[in-house]
Amino acid sequence: MPDTIEDRISAEYPTLSGQLRRAADFVAANPVDVATRSLRAMAQSSGVSPATFSRLARTLGFEDYESLRETQRAAMGERLVPYAQRAEELRRGDQAPQTFLHRQAGVCSQNIALLERTISGERLSAAVDALHDAGKVLLVGLLGSAGIADYICYQAQYFARNWAVAGRSGSSLAASFASMSPGDAVIVLTKAPYARDSIRAAQVARANGFRTIVLTDSHTCPALEVADHPFIVPSQTANFFSSYTATLVLIETMMSMLVSRVGPEAEARIRATEEQTRQLTEV
Template sequence: MASNYDALSARLREAGDYIAANPLDTATRSLRAVADHSGLAPATFTRLSKALGYENFEELREGMRRRLERRQASFAARADALQGASDGGSADLIRRTREASLTNIDRLTDEIDTAKFDTIADHLHAARRVVLLGGLGSTAIAEYAAYMGNFLGDNWMPAGRMGASVGAALSDLDRRDALIVFTKPPFANTSIRAAEFARARGVYVLVVTDTHTCPALRHASARVVVPTESPNFFSSYVATMFFVETLMAMIAQRAGPTATERIADVETANRALGEVIGL
C-alpha cells in the first residue's frame, strides 16, 4: 500500500489509512463490519483491494493476516536467538527483560484509554457470573484472575480447571453473564471455540490476547491486545498481569461494602482452617 499510495484516489487513501490504523478490524472482521466501522462503503474497500493487486477484499485480508502471523516466531527460533545473544551475560539479559516489560506496560496504557477500562469493569461488575478461561500458557493468568475475583463474590469461576468440562461451565451462561478468554499464540482451540459458543448465546465476551490475528477476536464483545515483547523465548505476561490486576482493582472499587465484608469473611475462614499464617 505504501508503494501505491500516491496513485490512489482520495477515497481509496481514506480506506487505506483506515486499514493501516485498524489492523484488528482488517484481519478479523468481515467486509461489511469493516465498512460499517469505518463509515466507508464496502465497494471502496473492494476497489482498494483491486488497486493493490488483490482479487477481492477477502484476499487482502488473508494476506494481511498471514503477514502478521509471520511476525510471531516459534518458541524454538526465539530460544535459538536468545542463546546466540548471550555475549552480554546475565546483567544484559536482566536489563533487556526489564526494559521490555516496562515498554509493554507503557504501550498498553497508551493504547487503552480510561473509558475502555471503565466500560469493561462496568460489564464485569454487573455480570451475574464471570467465567474465566485460559489454555496452555494462559492457564495460570486465568486462574489468578479467578482467585482474585472470588474474593469479591462467589460468581467468579475458572473454566476447565483440573480437567473439569469447559462445556459445563459455559452451558448455563446467557446475556446476563460474562466470559473472559486469555489466549496467545499458539492459540488453544478450546478457548477460540468457547468465545464463539458464548458470544452466540449473548454472553459478554472479553478477549485478552497479544496479536490482531487472534481468531477469538471476531467473537469478542470487548478486546484487549496486550504487548508481550520479551528477549525470552516465551511471550511476556507482565503487561497482561498489569491489566488483570488493574481491572480487578477497578471492579473492587465498584463492589462496595458487600465485597469488603466478603473479603473479611474469606480471610476469617482461611485463618480458621489454618490455610494461612500471619495476616
Template structure:
C-alpha cells in the same frame, strides 16, 4: 486521519478487504516501525507484496495517500518510544557495567506494562469493570500458557467475588459449565500469539450463545478479539524465547481491584469471611511461643 484508525483494523473489518489488502494490513499493524522508518519499496519487499498494495490499503482505510498512513505509524512509534522507554532506559543506565539478561528481561516487562497503561482508555476500562461487577458469573478462559494466569486471577477474585470461576474445574465438565452461561454472565478469554485454537473456539462459542466477552490479547488482529465487547492489549516482549505474561498479571490485578471497589461492602464482607475461615483452619502461619519446661 487519527492514530486510532490503525486500532480500528479489527478482524471483522479486515474481512471487508481483499486477501492482498488483508495481508498488507496485518503487516502494518504488526510492524508500524518498519512503515515509519523504511521506504515503501523496502516494506513491500519484506512483506512480499507489490508496493502499490500499501497505497491501495491507505486509501481503503481512509487516508488520502500512503504518506498519511506512514505519518500515523511514525507518530505511534515516537510516542511509544517516549512513553515506554523511559523506565527501561533508567534501568539499563544504572547497570551499564552489567546489563545482562536479568536487566534486559526486567526492562522488557517494564515496556510491556507501560504499553498496557498507554493503550488503556479509562472510559472503556470503567465500562468493562462495570460489566464484570454486574455479572452473575464470570468465566475465566485460558489455554496453554494463559491457564496459570487465569488460575491466579481466579484465586485473587475468589476471595471477594465468588461468582468468578474457571469452567471445567471442580468435577464439572467444560461443556456443562459453558452451557450454564447466558447474557447475565461474562466470559474473559486471554490468549496471545501463538494463539491456542481452543481459546479461539471458546471465544466464538460463548459469543454465539449471547455471553458478553472480554478479551485480553496482544494484537488488534488477534482472532479472539473479533467478537469481544471489550478488548485490551498487552505487550509480551521478552529477551528469552517465551513471551512475557507480566503485563497480563498487572491487568487482572487492576481490573479485579476495580470490580472489588464497585462491589463495596459486599466484597469487603466476603474478604473478611474468607480470612476468618483461613484463621480457623490454621491456613496462616503464626509464631508460637516456645514452651517452657516445668521446675
C-alpha cells in the same frame, strides 16, 4: 474508532482481501519500520506494492499512508531507542545474568508503557461494567494462559462469589457453559498458538448472549471477531515465550476497578476471607 493501528487492523481483518492481509500483517509485525521507513522501502521489504499499503491505510480510516505512519510514530514514542539498544546487546552476545535481567525487564516495561498509552479509559470501563453487571463470570484459559486464569479467579474470589474457571475440578468446558445465562460474562485469555478450545469458547459465548471479553496478543487471533470487548495486549519478550506482564497489569487494573464498584460488601468479604486464611494457616 479503535485505539491503535493494530486494533483497527483486527476490526477490519476478517473482511480484508489476501493482498490487504499481507500488508496488514507486515504493518502489525514491523511497527518500527512503519514509523521510520518510507513507503517505498516498506514495499521493497515486504513484497507488497505501495498502492496496497495506501489502500490499507484508507481501509483502516486514515487519509493516506503518511497519516498511518505518523500515528505509528506517535505510538512508538520512546520505544524506538530501547529496540535499538536491545539489538546492540544481542549482537554483542553478552551472556551476563544482569544483562538478561535488564533486557527482559526493559521489554516488559515497554509493554506496560504501551498498554497505558493505547487502552482508553472508556474501553476499560465498558469491560468492567460488563463484569460488574454479570450474574456469573467464567474464565477460559488454556495452554500458557491456564495458570493466569487460575490466578485471576483466586484474586476475584476474595471479593466475589460468582467467578469460576472453565474446565476445572473435573468439569468440561461444556458443563461450565451450561450454568451460564445471557448477560453473564466470559473472559477468554489466549495467545499464540491459540488453543482451538479457547477460540471455540469465545464463539459459543457470543452465540449464547454472554458478554465476551478477549485478551490476546495479535490482530490475527480468531477470537477477536466475536469479542464484545477486545483487548490486544503488548506481549513482546526477550525470552522465547510470549510475555504476560502487561496482561497481568490489565487484569489487576480490572480487579481494582471492580472492588471499587462493588462497595462495602466486597470489603466485608475480603476481611472474612483474610480471617479464614489466618485461621487455616495458624500453627
